[in-house]
Amino acid sequence: MKIIIIGCGKVGSALAEELTMENHEVAIVDISAQKLQEVGEDLDALQIHGNGSSINVLMDAGVTSADLVIAVTGSDELNLLCCLVAKNLGKCHTVARVRNPIYNKEINLMKESLGISMIINPEMATAAEIARLLRFPSAIKIDPFAKGKVELLKFRLKPEFRLDGKSIVEINMKGKHNILVAGVERGEQVFIPNGDFVLQNGDLVSILASPKNASAFFKSIGLKTNQVRNCMIVGGGTIAIFLARMLLEMKMRVVIIEQSKERCELLADLLPDATVVNGDGTSKNLLFEENLENAEAFVALTNMDEENILLGMFAERMSHAKVVTKVNRVAFDDITDELELGSLIHPKYITTDRILQYTRATQNSIGSNVETLYHILDSKAEALEFVIRENSSVVGVELKDLRLKNNLLVGCINRGGKVLIPRGDDCLMVGDTVVVVTSQKCLRDIEDILEK
Template sequence: MKIIIAGNGKMGAALTRQLAAEGDDLTLIDSNMKVLESSEERYDIMVVHGNCASMDVLLQAGVKEADLLIAMAGADEVNLLCCMTAHGLNANIHTIARVCNPEYTNQIYAMRDMFALSMVVNPERQAATEIERLLKYPGFLKRDTFTKGRVEIVELRIDERSKLCNVALNDMDGIVKCKTLVCAVLRDGKAVAPGGNFVLRAGDRIYVTAFTNVLATLLKNLGVVTHKVKRVMLCGGGRVSYYLANQLQNSGIQVQIIEQNAERCRQLSAMLPSTCIIQGDSSSQFLLESEGVSGCDALATMTGMDELNMIISLYGLSCGVPQVITKLGHIENTDLLGKLSLGSVVSPKELCCNTIVQYVRAMKNQTGAALTVHTIADGQAEAMEFLADERTKNCGRTLKELKLKKGVLVVCILKGAKMEIPNGDSYFNIGDIVYVVTGRERTIYQLNDIFE
């Protein structure tokens, strides 16, 4: 499939890396020649230097023959103009635009056809929604949702005090006392597909498939103390903080935002009248202590600098903050992140990439494409949701009879209203939803791709 990526910032670079690995025919547009040369050296792609909203530049990039345009420039207005121009030159092209400004939210959806948009993505808003969900269950490092919230894959860290430390997976049911399946383990920076005899040890990060209605039971039986979040401190007053504060104050949660820029503080005060806005340096130990960081229920570090977010998060954990969430723009160095205790790590870039990759795969495979795609285990595995239809092979056969590709695991089957954590005697039929986890070394486009 021929795809044009307009804009090679953090988001554009992440998409280029992921889509190039899947074998798509990519053309990258950017006004920075050095950035283009770097991408051209790393990947087998075409590059075009220039303004991505310019008709001449889009024609040079082959917009008339392209199947999809992904507009990821730094300015919303440029992305919208880029999509409108591309659609004017090629009426059949699909377009995806990143639009981040809250002022445009209602306008974009009301005028979607006029802007010629197939899909709109907002990484900051996605990140805020993810953080809000994590705040509802403070014991989990990450939550990925399927089937409109009925099934989840949650991430937990095993430490020396954990009830699961030095426990084999076969013995886990007697401890958690609810239906779960460990679909992946991250140990020493490497993702492992564990068997029943796999013994968990301190430092492991485990990915557990469970029904949403048993998550509270899972945490309780693991002895993870959770309490309702009443006060949250946000470091950094960017768009993620705005979206998150807006969502939290509607839930009756007390929110403090620490932001250094005085003008931004005035803007936030006008947009969030129920939120406490504090002007100051969130890296200042004195300021954090004077604002009661040790007494808050959760701390989310969301400045524009990853290094600063990491330092503040480490300090918050040392102060005994029950839940710490760290926003990171660059998460390529997963070995380093695995060795640091940063609480939950949220990447707007990764969340947005997952959404776009899911759309691209659906375009390639109009029937049978994944309904949902999530990246887990620091990007080393994918969790996907498929609908079994009349084209799906092996319906009605038990899992123990099937030959699945190496590294593929069926983690859940939804039969109407009944959900099942599968065993060897489980099977799926037409109309069932099947949940699959696989390593990133192979791409699964449809359910039939899991079979040998």
């Protein structure tokens, strides 16, 4: 596809990097020549210096033949205007990042009246991701497939689970669990395991299963499966407001600690059912006064990565809470991956992933076959969702007879709403939704799983 990205910040540059890797024709527009120069050193993309709402600039970027325009500048209004102008100049799909909560109730109206295909609020998307984790606190990370009917859940193997030294086959035979171990991270190594693979304590294990079957498996090994009943949030920003609303709807008790008195007054007005505490969330005394040791969930959402990292480590050490730590700067990845911070949340990645999912769905409508794609296992593997079409050569062939590429698993099949963990004698049928896990990069069609 031909894609124009307006805005060359963290999200814009990440999108450009990913989309050029997927062999899309990408043009990047930004008003800052310096930002374009920094990104352009590593990307094979057309660079246009100028205002993305300008007709001349968009024409230079090729808007008349573009399939998709993505506006992710720092201004909500500019993003909306860019999409409006692009839509009128060409026949493209448009995506706008809109952060101000004041627009939330107007999103559907804006999409209809302005013809914008997708509007994403990064803070709301981040809050929804955290809320999903608190529904299933045993998982470090959860990625949904087949509209939530299948999930990829990551957890760390501990001695009390009694799975150390067990092979994948042994686990499946003993428990008869309808799950599939899709990937294992062990130190710097990443594995797409076969049945003979042996697990070790400390492994980060990713399983594919329906929410019901994942819950049954976690219960069988002694992991907590019920959603948390109370949550302590440090930091009263926009993400905290969205998250608190979601948690209150889930009947959780919510405590928010915020240092700014003025902000606390706003939080109390917006969230009358939450407990709002004015104080320094990094104070150990205050955290214990607010009953940290009995909290079932702890979410660090301050505006400083360093504070969030320290808070996450402290909560992991001093409580049994499900800990979620927000980190904005990607430069910390190598450090944070080695620390006990619970579930790490990167708003930039979440926003980028949502936009990429829409991009792939758009591509699917004009010829591609990827419904959903996630980078998993420390970005060294991919989990892809395909829909099986009538003309596919994999239809009706038993999986054991397919010549699959190395380091690739057919993880699960969604057939008419029923989730199947496939065995060797299962076949793929027309209309099936299939999740494939692989370390092979750039699979774009179900046919690509086969050796040529």
